[in-house]
Amino acid sequence: MPELPEVETSRRGIEPHLVGNVIQYAEVRNSRLRWPVSGKIMQLSDCRVISVQRRAKYLLLELADGWIIIHLGMSGSLRILLEELPPEKHDHVDLIMADGKILRYTDPRRFGAWLWSDTLDECSVLAHLGPEPLSDLFDGKYLYTLSRNKKTAIKPWLMDNKVVVGVGNIYANEALFVAHILPERPVHSLTEQEAHLLADTIKQILRRSIEQGGTTLKDFLQSDGKPGYFAQELFVYGKKGECCSICGEKIESVKLGQRSTFFCRQCQH
Numbered sequence: 001m002p003e004l005p006e007v008e009t010s011r012r013g014i015e016p017h018l019v020g021n022v023i024q025y026a027e028v029r030n031s032r033l034r035w036p037v038s039g040k041i042m043q044l045s046d047c048r049v050i051s052v053q054r055r056a057k058y059l060l061l062e063l064a065d066g067w068i069i070i071h072l073g074m075s076g077s078l079r080i081l082l083e084e085l086p087p088e089k090h091d092h093v094d095l096i097m098a099d100g101k102i103l104r105y106t107d108p109r110r111f112g113a114w115l116w117s118d119t120l121d122e123c124s125v126l127a128h129l130g131p132e133p134l135s136d137l138f139d140g141k142y143l144y145t146l147s148r149n150k151k152t153a154i155k156p157w158l159m160d161n162k163v164v165v166g167v168g169n170i171y172a173n174e175a176l177f178v179a180h181i182l183p184e185r186p187v188h189s190l191t192e193q194e195a196h197l198l199a200d201t202i203k204q205i206l207r208r209s210i211e212q213g214g215t216t217l218k219d220f221l222q223s224d225g226k227p228g229y230f231a232q233e234l235f236v237y238g239k240k241g242e243c244c245s246i247c248g249e250k251i252e253s254v255k256l257g258q259r260s261t262f263f264c265r266q267c268q269h
């Protein structure tokens, strides 16, 4: 599943080809995604792209009179074609640009979304989202303040979009390992020092993934193939029964909030 670093990498990949360019029209071959593709997108004609932004895992294409809001769902990907290429089975949406380039959206499982909103404030999918993890709004002080009196387990809390956006299962597992915090501890048990370490660790891990993603940027220009989601170096995620790379103890796994949770009891407290 594309996580925040992949979405940010997609944004950086498509941005230079779209900003200042004009969408002549959209070709929607299959509008049945997670929600139907907005009618407004199907009727686009000669709209200049002002900016390509990201909020949580949504890509936001700013046009003169509104926003195209794209979510990659479970299996969506975007790439830039330099010339017309016959679409394949899962290529559901194309944006045909005035300079001949095409932004092509591919999504085998069709859990993605292409929505329209006149303003970002009116966009219901963006309402009630917590701060961006890489913004200054998200830091140890914020996490610590928010954590007081909360009895739920730390890991599902970190993955709650109202607390902070874009910390998916892999990143939550890895960040808690690096910050030496057991995922099942109650939120209110976080000390101020741990909250700072955890916030810094989340930023560090996401930044490193985005940097790694930078090396895949050239793939956005490939006429065949898709931008690969990058392999990350993982400490605990998916490693049940393997030896911890720090202390050699066996990595354990439990379900927390229905999500697989991996940790080392020796390294995390």
Ligand SMILES: [Zn+2]
Binding pocket: 244, 245, 246, 247, 248, 249, 264, 265, 266, 267, 268
């Ligand atoms: Zn360990």
